[in-house]
Amino acid sequence: MSDPKPTPILPPGQAEERPLFVIMVIMAFLATLTLTVVLMGLRQSASWQSDLKSAATVQIMTDEAGQVDEALKLLRAFPGVKSADPLSAGENRALLSPWIGELSLPEDIKIPSLIKIQADLDTLDEDALIGAFESAGIKAEFDNHRQWSRNLATTWARMRLALLSLLVLIIGATVAISSFATRSVLRSRQNIINVLGQVGASDKFIAGLFVKRFMSLGFKAAISGMVLAVAFISLFVLWQNLGTDENGYKLALKIGDIFWLIVLAAAIGAISAFTAGRSALGTIRRQRPG
Amino acid sequence: MNVSIEQVSNAAPVIQLEKVSVRYDRDTEIFSDLNFALDPQSFTFLTGASGAGKSTLLKLFYLALNPSRGLIRLFGQDVLSSTRKDRQLLKRRIGVVSQDFALIPHLTVFENATLPLVAAGYSPSKYTADAKELLAWVGLGDKLRALPPTLSGGEAQRLAIARAVVNQPDILIADEPTGNVDPEMGRKLLRLFAEMNRTGTTIIIATHDAALVKEFNADILKIVGGKLTRGSIL
Numbered sequence: 001m002s003d004p005k006p007t008p009i010l011p012p013g014q015a016e017e018r019p020l021f022v023i024m025v026i027m028a029f030l031a032t033l034t035l036t037v038v039l040m041g042l043r044q045s046a047s048w049q050s051d052l053k054s055a056a057t058v059q060i061m062t063d064e065a066g067q068v069d070e071a072l073k074l075l076r077a078f079p080g081v082k083s084a085d086p087l088s089a090g091e092n093r094a095l096l097s098p099w100i101g102e103l104s105l106p107e108d109i110k111i112p113s114l115i116k117i118q119a120d121l122d123t124l125d126e127d128a129l130i131g132a133f134e135s136a137g138i139k140a141e142f143d144n145h146r147q148w149s150r151n152l153a154t155t156w157a158r159m160r161l162a163l164l165s166l167l168v169l170i171i172g173a174t175v176a177i178s179s180f181a182t183r184s185v186l187r188s189r190q191n192i193i194n195v196l197g198q199v200g201a202s203d204k205f206i207a208g209l210f211v212k213r214f215m216s217l218g219f220k221a222a223i224s225g226m227v228l229a230v231a232f233i234s235l236f237v238l239w240q241n242l243g244t245d246e247n248g249y250k251l252a253l254k255i256g257d258i259f260w261l262i263v264l265a266a267a268i269g270a271i272s273a274f275t276a277g278r279s280a281l282g283t284i285r286r287q288r289p290g
Numbered sequence: 291m292n293v294s295i296e297q298v299s300n301a302a303p304v305i306q307l308e309k310v311s312v313r314y315d316r317d318t319e320i321f322s323d324l325n326f327a328l329d330p331q332s333f334t335f336l337t338g339a340s341g342a343g344k345s346t347l348l349k350l351f352y353l354a355l356n357p358s359r360g361l362i363r364l365f366g367q368d369v370l371s372s373t374r375k376d377r378q379l380l381k382r383r384i385g386v387v388s389q390d391f392a393l394i395p396h397l398t399v400f401e402n403a404t405l406p407l408v409a410a411g412y413s414p415s416k417y418t419a420d421a422k423e424l425l426a427w428v429g430l431g432d433k434l435r436a437l438p439p440t441l442s443g444g445e446a447q448r449l450a451i452a453r454a455v456v457n458q459p460d461i462l463i464a465d466e467p468t469g470n471v472d473p474e475m476g477r478k479l480l481r482l483f484a485e486m487n488r489t490g491t492t493i494i495i496a497t498h499d500a501a502l503v504k505e506f507n508a509d510i511l512k513i514v515g516g517k518l519t520r521g522s523i524l
Contacts, residue, residue: 004435006401006414007396007397007398007401009394009397009405009408011396191392191394192394194392195392195393195394195405196405196409197354197381198352198354198381198386198388198392199381199382199386199405199406199409199453200378200379200380200381200382200383200384200406200409200410201378201409202375202378202409203374203378205409205411285374
């Protein structure tokens with residue numbers, strides 16, 4: 001008789017494990033979603049910060065003829081300025097649309113002209129530039145976007161902290177669920193534990209059975225949750241990007257994100273196995289005289 | 291007569307109880323100040339009326355139960371002050387056949403029989419041939435892949451015995467091992483125990499089968515009123 005593959009000492013597919021699997025899939029789904037938001041947010045924040053560091057706006061405060069042209073000439077010749085382009089009247093008005101909507105402003109209301117410049121703001125001598133405007137008699141205000149950048153950085157840091165705290169909570173809940181489920185399976189398989197104890201199986205041997213079982217279950221649940229979350233995120237990204245023009249806020253899921261999501265799934269599986277082992281060992285030691 | 295540690299032979303006992311008491315609850319004490327020693331390589335029948343405490347006493351021997359007070363030594367080692375690991379190693383030297391057989395229902399006959407070897411970390415290549423031979427000897431050679439729920443009472447009992455002896459333990463403790471088998475199989479199993487005893491295994495068997503006890507020239511211990519007495523089955 002050829003020897004078949006040995007039967008697992010802990011029988012698979014117990015009724016107690018099914019709800020655990022479903023809950024762990026949901027936890028993995030939520031964890032993946034949270035981590036993806038963190039990763040996308042990190043990338044977007046870095047991109048915005050980078051844009052803000054290399055762009056500034058000059059606001060010409062008067063409608064005197066020739067002031068914009070003079071300002072452009074000065075800016076294009078100023079050391080460190082890579083480009084200087086005036087915003088058209090249409091673009092100027094578009095900037096006001098968040099406040100006034102599609103309303104047309106009366107012709108006698110003057111809107112300041114804006115010039116967008118590209119420069120390395122870390123090296124640009126802003127004081128010298130403002131001095132140059134004054135010397136040339138141009139009434140202008142220079143906005144380096146630092147306030148925006150600071151606000152953005154602060155908001156994003158807080159949001160990231162909140163999201164990472166959420167991730168920790170989800171992982172904590174996974175640990176608690178694994179521990180609870182291990183105890184439940186231990187209770188339902190007390191007969192097997194007793195027999196193993198009687199034949200001299202060590203605590204570690206018995207706990208090892210639970211580690212194997214929950215590692216397998218944890219990985220399957222984590223991968224399932226991750227795949228569902230990636231599918232969900234991909235659909236969301238597609239939906240968001242389809243409805244956004246080229247100037248809008250476009251999302252993207254990168255290969256690097258998938259790597260971190262796989263790391264997260266592996267971590268959830270490992271945490272589940274580790275928790276199961278610890279819970280099993282603790283329960284066995286409390287229950288058995290030795 | 292009461293059996294005490296002073297009355298045993300000079301050889302170091304394999305099981306030794308000193309002033310051992312066992313309580314089920316605060317008021318009920320099954321054994322009180324029990325002194326007992328079991329010589330190595332002895333063959334002993336433990337008898338007593340139903341409910342006298344035979345199974346409880348055996349549980350003390352195979353470390354499934356801790357006494358409420360007293361001292362237990364196995365192979366000279368104080369088990370109550372031993373580490374868990376040491377107790378687990380001691381258990382590997384004891385084969386147990388319990389009344390309920392304690393088989394794992396989803397494991398095959400072969401897997402149940404070899405469980406002590408798996409738990410001790412042996413490789414299947416080391417034990418497969420011997421285990422199959424043992425199972426054939428107890429009449430289960432053609433049921434290696436059968437599951438316990440499909441076995442008759444006698445077959446399940448023989449499987450429990452095969453599991454108890456598969457790792458050649460130093461002590462074999464059996465609780466009514468012939469209770470579910472026919473007399474012929476009962477005698478065959480006892481001959482297996484006798485053979486193991488001749489090769490050095492200490493045997494202690496709880497039974498109420500007086501006819502079987504008479505057939506074998508073995509020591510008899512009787513539990514009467516929570517005390518152990520040595521003597522006749524009658």
